[in-house]
Structures are given as structure tokens and as C-alpha cells.
Amino acid sequence: MKAQDILPDEFNQRELDGVAVRKGTVGAFLVNARTWCDANSTARQREGARRDIVEALPALRALGLFNVLSIRDPALRELVDKS
Secondary structure, rough: OOOHOOOOOOOOOOEEEEEEEEHHHHHHHHHHHHHHHHOOHHHHHHHOOOOHHHHHHHHHHOHHHHHHHHOOOOHHHHHHHHH
16 A cells, blocks of 8 residues: 555545544654654653644544554653553
């Protein structure tokens, strides 16, 4: 299966299990996860990343991301599990 099979180019989002999943959701999560885990990130950067991670969790769960992939960083895994 290719990306366009999930979300064709002419669409920006798709509803899965009643949750709107936008293009870029997984990519944004990865960028935010790296920012949140980076010891060189400022408190403001980390808080923004945390907020965006938590906001994206319903879509990521609807995609089944965490049923296939596991988070290696213990603190990030705890944030995701508790949110």
C-alpha cells in the first residue's frame, strides 16, 4: 500500500474511527517527539512539543501507530500512555 492509497493527493484529511487524521500527522509527531526529548530544547519548545503531541494522540491511535511501533524513550512513552 502506498501513501496515496490511504490519503490521495487531492485530500488533506481522512476520518478514521470518528477521528480526523490530517496529512503530516505522523511526521509532525516525530518532529515534536525529537524536540521534546532533546535536552537542548528550551522549556518553551518542550511545552509546545508536548502540547502538540498530546493533541495528535487521538489521530495517531486511530491510525494504529502505537499498535505497530513502540516508543523507546521512557519519558515520552509515559507521556503518550498517560495522555
